[in-house]
Amino acid sequence: MMARTIQQVVEVTFRYPVEFTEHLFQLDNPVFRHAVAPGSSAKKVLVVVDDGVTKAHPSLVSDVQHYCATHQLNLVAPPLVLPGGERAKQDSAHVVTVQDAINTHGIDRHSYVVVVGGGAIIDLVGYAAATAHRGVRLVRVPTTVLSQNDSAVGVKNSVNAYGKKNWLGTFAPPAAVLNDRHFLTTLDDRDWLGGLSEAVKVALLKDAAFFAFLEEHATALRARDLAAMDHAVYRCAELHLQHIATSGDPFEQGSSRPLDFGHWAAHKLEALTRYELRHGEAVAIGIALDSTYAHLEGRLREEAWQRIVQLFLNLGLSVWHPLLSEKLDNPQDPGSLIAGLNEFREHLGGQLTITLLDDIGRGQEVHEMDHAVLKRAVSLLERIQKQGEVCPTPTPAR
Amino acid sequence: MMARTIQQVVEVTFRYPVEFTEHLFQLDNPVFRHAVAPGSSAKKVLVVVDDGVTKAHPSLVSDVQHYCATHQLNLVAPPLVLPGGERAKQDSAHVVTVQDAINTHGIDRHSYVVVVGGGAIIDLVGYAAATAHRGVRLVRVPTTVLSQNDSAVGVKNSVNAYGKKNWLGTFAPPAAVLNDRHFLTTLDDRDWLGGLSEAVKVALLKDAAFFAFLEEHATALRARDLAAMDHAVYRCAELHLQHIATSGDPFEQGSSRPLDFGHWAAHKLEALTRYELRHGEAVAIGIALDSTYAHLEGRLREEAWQRIVQLFLNLGLSVWHPLLSEKLDNPQDPGSLIAGLNEFREHLGGQLTITLLDDIGRGQEVHEMDHAVLKRAVSLLERIQKQGEVCPTPTPAR
Incomplete structure (x- = not known):
């Protein structure tokens, strides 16, 4: 035996x-x-x-x-x-x-x-x-x-x-x-526009040409042009399906979750607003946040970062929410955005894994985020949202 | 579009x-x-x-x-x-x-x-x-x-x-x-012995040599010989794992479920007895029933059928239960064993698919069962259980 x-x-x-x-x-x-x-x-x-x-x-x-x-x-x-x-x-x-x-x-x-x-x-x-x-x-x-x-x-x-x-x-x-x-x-305008944030997301991760399409058709999309939306939905679905089929981990047994780009903050914001903010709207803010973070860290160049934030503004999507700025100095407080990092880690399991952009169409995984840089990113987005236009970064990228 | x-x-x-x-x-x-x-x-x-x-x-x-x-x-x-x-x-x-x-x-x-x-x-x-x-x-x-x-x-x-x-x-x-x-x-004796019915099942479906091992060691197994049990458990687990890995349908998207041999009646009997009968005990009866049915239909020769029923008796497992014989003339009555055929079909979905033995080590799928032959099989098992030994079939196989 x-x-x-x-x-x-x-x-x-x-x-x-x-x-x-x-x-x-x-x-x-x-x-x-x-x-x-x-x-x-x-x-x-x-x-x-x-x-x-x-x-x-x-x-x-x-x-x-x-x-x-x-x-x-x-x-x-x-x-x-x-x-x-x-x-x-x-x-x-x-x-x-x-x-x-x-x-x-x-x-x-x-x-x-x-x-x-x-x-x-x-x-x-x-x-x-x-x-x-x-x-x-x-x-x-x-x-x-x-x-x-x-x-x-x-x-x-x-x-x-x-x-x-x-x-x-x-x-x-x-x-x-x-x-x-x-x-x-x-659909009401919020749902029509909000869903586009997932298209922006997958374009940013996988297809710079699709990102250019979204930029080019932002006005038409905002004006509810169905032909433009039809292509945006099709291409976004196609890129998602390709990712699931070819990523090698469709049931997410590992830690890598590139399609969750921008989602740690989005999930947290949805909960903080008691789901008043809709998922797509929250994802737009989450992507803007992580893109701004990547830029402030010196990972993503200024022009690419500006294009991303500008696209959301052109699509009529907010890049900031008041609850984003609450309790940032108390990361342990469940009311703080930063608490969302650990909740995200717990939901995925294993090591914290966040995708950040190196360029439009290309992401890379990191395993921690600097709270001070996050705070600066939130402040910058607050200013942009209130001004309604992308301003240059206050501190030059490293 | x-x-x-x-x-x-x-x-x-x-x-x-x-x-x-x-x-x-x-x-x-x-x-x-x-x-x-x-x-x-x-x-x-x-x-x-x-x-x-x-x-x-x-x-x-x-x-x-x-x-x-x-x-x-x-x-x-x-x-x-x-x-x-x-x-x-x-x-x-x-x-x-x-x-x-x-x-x-x-x-x-x-x-x-x-x-x-x-x-x-x-x-x-x-x-x-x-x-x-x-x-x-x-x-x-x-x-x-x-x-x-x-x-x-x-x-x-x-x-x-x-x-x-x-x-x-x-x-x-x-x-x-x-x-x-x-x-x-x-384990108590019921659980020690009851679990062997799944070993008998998988031997009957896939491995005549393993069936012979179980026959040869029935007395030792009944006397709680741990070495014999060790092999029985290992080989049974191995055959199950091989089936899952190689069947082509591990998540049972189709209708074919060979490992559910004997299980339609077993599930029904468990429910009829309000789970007083344990799963392994019910499976022994279910296998005895479907083997007897296959024999009465002329599919399974007398000697092979006798070996199967005799093995259960040698292992101290019943091949019949009083509730098996209730309401057989009212197949629509939920208290009738025969109602279990449709419940089994519903749980699997799609067409009714039942495995019957052609020989020890070889099964084949059928899609209906004759209620009259089922009744005769139940009667025969009742007689065998009450006599405590396998008797020849009352009617010659076709």
Whole structure:
């Protein structure tokens, strides 16, 4: 009876289409039917809809029913309407509501749960679906810029717990993602613009040409030009998908998280504002902050830094928030932005890993941030935000 | 603004060691230290222990503390003792208890949750760990035959919900599995023997020579020979691990589930007996039933069928239970065994897929079962169980 070891290796492959379409539930659009009825069999379909979307699209629920009836899809019940928005992720009762429906209607691992809405309800329904029967099939129909170009194309889901964003969740790739650009036309300006911060982020990390596109079309985007938005969403989603497919760590087992560029401060600001600030808006500030920090540290040259901050201003996105400047001298105080560094480290696990820019299109990882430089970055952004234009840095870069 | 599709492919690789050792928390045994302190950094460690194990091993909690102190492991709190056994999986409060501890002690995705106990508490703690921060690292220390040779070496976790076994759960490979054979010595006879039914199962599906080993050592195994058990556990675990690694569908996205041989009836019987029957005991009956069915259908020859039923009898495992014979004429009644076929189909999703034996060491999938033949199989097993020996089949095989 000796000591022995078996080294186990488990390889799992997930495949899913991300479709870009318009008027998904128009009767002659085959995209939805193909997503929930591959082959010929009529699988069960349970649909959950964000109440914000039903308000903007009052015929949506009946359109879904009409579409399913026409195409003989097995819709198990009228679409379930649930609250959307980040606050919904605070309430575990909504998870139970979705799981109750999955149980009541006998949704199995080959049936479909379809969620139509913003990133928050997609996260929440995704968590319920991923844990029921160890995962029933999820079709995501994201309706915001942010979800179409970022959160809903990826492999994660979550709800908040213990007052912490995304504390509960799993990695669970969807069965399909169906991006319908028509939903974007009814977004309010905050959601239309806020989602672009993830496009700026991924451009800064991976694609200087895409960053130039965003600069060039900033006025059009701000004026709600749908063609410009269409390209911004597509290219952003594509870059995210490529990163997930090729990073070598799609389920984030290591410490490296380049796509979380700007997110440590963003997560903290969202919590500090009790989610009054929306994720995209917070990410814009987080990116501006870490870019300014990189510049003050001498890592990122002045002209590149100015272009970044100017782009946010041109897109109508703030680069500073009053709560950013609170309690900066008390990094242990949970009300201080700087406390967010450790919370971020704890959520990722392991060593603190932050991406900073060397140039537009190129990031590099660091493992600590200097609190004094951070404070100077916050002050500089406060001044810029109040003046409404990028001013030269007060201290020359090293 | 055209319709476009991006086909996403996500490949994820998980690696974990399965260690076979003895006296895991003896100070000179390096296995535990290696599992929770890879490299040099002192990661946080939260330990949860099955109260059944602490009763049989009263020094376990202090042994763990002494071991961690000696090896300078960062044990965040005294081991948390929770109820084990299938009934614990019914109570979601235990999941919350574990998640509270993960939150309170700041366990992150690079920290370790260690669970010491039977399959049920491993499933439960695994579910809590897999959903906290989208998955903190889990080290499983299974203490029963069934968990050491089957459930704890695999990639799943779960709790029960809606009165249904394993309704909630995820696929989440562990960071390590540490099988300590010394824990087996204190099992009661039911748990010692019951776990062997998974060894019989995997031998029947994949390894006729291993089946012959079990036949040859049935008397020794029943007499609690640890060397025979050691080989039975090792080979069973190895065959399970090979299946998971090479089946091509480790996260069970398709309908094929050969390792669930005998399990449709087993799951139903467990529920019918309100988990008085333990999983391994129920699996023995489920395998006997499906083997008898295969024989009565003319698929499995008489001699092979007799060897299977005889092996269970020699191991002291029942091949029949009174509730098996209830309400067989009312397949729609939830109290009928036959209702378990549809429940099994629903849990797996998609088409009903059952494995039946063609021979010892070789199974094949079918998609329906004849209720009349099932009834005859139940009657035959009732007679065998009451006589205590295998009788010839009353009707010749087709």
